[in-house]
Amino acid sequence: MTPVGTGTLRATTTFGLMAGPLLTMVDSSVVNVATSALARELHTGLDTVQWAVSGYLLALSAGLAATSYLARRYGTLPVYAAAMIGFTAASAACAVAPGAYTLITARAVQGLAAAPLVPLAMSMLLGERGGAGGRRIPAATGILLFLAPALGPSLGGLLLAGGGWRWIFLINVPAGLYGLLALRAAPRTLTPPPQPDARIDWAGLALLSAGLPLTVFGLSRGATHGWTAPAALIPLAGGALLLAAYARWSAGRPHAALDLRVLRDRRSALALLLSVSASVVAFTALFLLPVFTQQVQGHTALATGLALLPQGVVMGLATALGERISARVGARRLVMAGFTVLAVAGTGLTALDARTPLWATSALLTARAAGIGIVVTPLLGVLLQPLGADRIADGTTVFTIAQRLGGALGVGVLSSLLAARTATAGPVGAFHQVGVVLAVLAAVSALPAARLPGAGAGAAAEGPVT
Structure with missing residues (x-):
């Protein structure tokens, strides 16, 4: 029998596994550009419509709690397929929602169904050895994973201008259905068998x-x-x-419910901690830079969205490349190099002002994207390396939770810093101070990265976690 997680996936299966993460990450931000239109057409206030955004994210966070158990009990692929069905159906319900409260309810269901999609797709794509000794991440997969957050606002603006807010949700239906059809080609050996006796x-x-x-x-x-x-x-x-x-x-x-023993290996725990740091650096800039380009530099939302697209492509390519280079040079050197790039790019944020051309801002973002790309995959590989195939879903779920909490922490704290310092230093000066914080955090994170495995070192030196 072919071992779990080995072999080469067909392109159609890879798309089926990527459709869920792509759709859920786009939908995390796509509605942000439509809140004014939603409030106007649904005859309600912005504070009510905002729950269409918050409800999705909160339900997604709650749904992550059950992801590992469901994968163990019913099998990774069946749970992923069921979540895709739920997400697609909830998207259709959002598209035809007659009022604000119906939309908010459908968005919460959509978020709940979206929760398993990213960690379970990652566990299937990475294979038995978490990317270190099993299946490698296809370059297209890396591009889609990191293009999605940047694509959300751009796609939302285009759909809003071309057909109205309902198309923001309606477009998920054919993409979700095609992704489900593509899953039919997935091999049975892709995931471990379900454990019917798994207790809840x-x-x-x-x-x-x-x-x-x-x-x-x-x-x-x-x-x-x-x-x-x-x-x-x-x-x-x-x-x-x-x-x-x-x-x-x-x-x-x-x-x-979620096996935290996956962090019993010291290097796995260190990799998770560094992934939180990388999430703070990545998501904070991704959230605050569009605000800066629009409110300070005066660019449109569409122009800003287009300027964000190159970083998604570069980050995806760097992710796929980093996974391959890590096997040769080791996670230690690659992660340290990535954080060094992020520190230099963070310092570059202090050079931006109201007259900086948008192409220059885009170039700086692209440099940051390369740094993030070569950091994330080696860290995920170190985290998952000691795990058996039946614990990969726990590892990817823990990794997803850490990234989301790290991103939320970074955006929350540094948004507060930006608002507080704007009153005294002005918007440009305040943004420069945020850049300094991000640069220092990246530089400090490079130091403990020296304890990650080097070239030829096994991350499972302390034994497998089972």
Whole structure:
């Protein structure tokens, strides 16, 4: 029998596995450009429509809690396919929503269905050895994964101008259906068999599914209401307590909702910590730079979106290239080099002002994208290397959660810094200070990266985690 996670996937199967992550990451940001149109056409306020954005992200965070258990119990591929069906159906419901509250409800269902798509697709594409000794990431896969966040605002603007807000959701339906058809070619050996006797950890699921969205909600409210305001402090503290309670609850449990033993290897834990740092550096700039180009430099949303596209392509290419180079030079040197590039590019952010041409801003973003691309894949490989095939879904889910929490933390904290410093230093000066923070964080992160595996070193030196 062919071992799990080996062999070469057909192009149609690869597309089927990429359709879900691409759609869910685009939908994380695509609605942002349509909030004014939604409020106007649905005859409601912006504060109500904003829940179409927040509800999706919060439901997605809650759904991540059950991803690993569902994959173990029913099989990775069947759960991925079911999530794709749910996401496609919820997208159709969003497209025909007659009112704001119906749309918000459909968006929450869409987010819940989207939760398993990224970690499960990653686990199937990376194979048994997490990219280090099994299947390699196709270049097109890397491009799509990192082009998606930049594509959201651009695609949203084009669809909004061409056909109205309903097309933002309607376009998901044919893409989702085609992705489902493509999955029919997936080999049966792609994933481990389901474990019908896997127990469900109800208490753990409750702690995680409440703690994750509360934490994300608190981080988002901190940027708008202030970190000491009850609207931010209460959910943030509550979410942190619930997540800490889950960590204590799951210790030593053989059927935990999300197996945190994947971090028992010291290098895996270090890789996860560095991935959080990379997420802060990546997502903060991706969120704040469009604000800078539009509000300070005066560019349109469409022009800004087009300027973001090259970084997605470069980041995808760098991701695929980094995965290949890592096997030769080791994760240590590659991750240190990537963080060094990010530190230099962060310093470059301090050179931007109101008169900087958009092409120059795009070039700087592209340099940052190369740095992020060569950092992420080696870190994921180190995290997953010690894991058996039946724990890959746990590893990719932990990695996805860490990235989302890191991104939310970075955006929340540095948005607050930007707002606070704008009053005294002006918008350009405040943005420069954010650039300094990102540069310092990247430079500091390069130091512990020296403890990652080098060329020819096995990441599983401490033994497999089973």
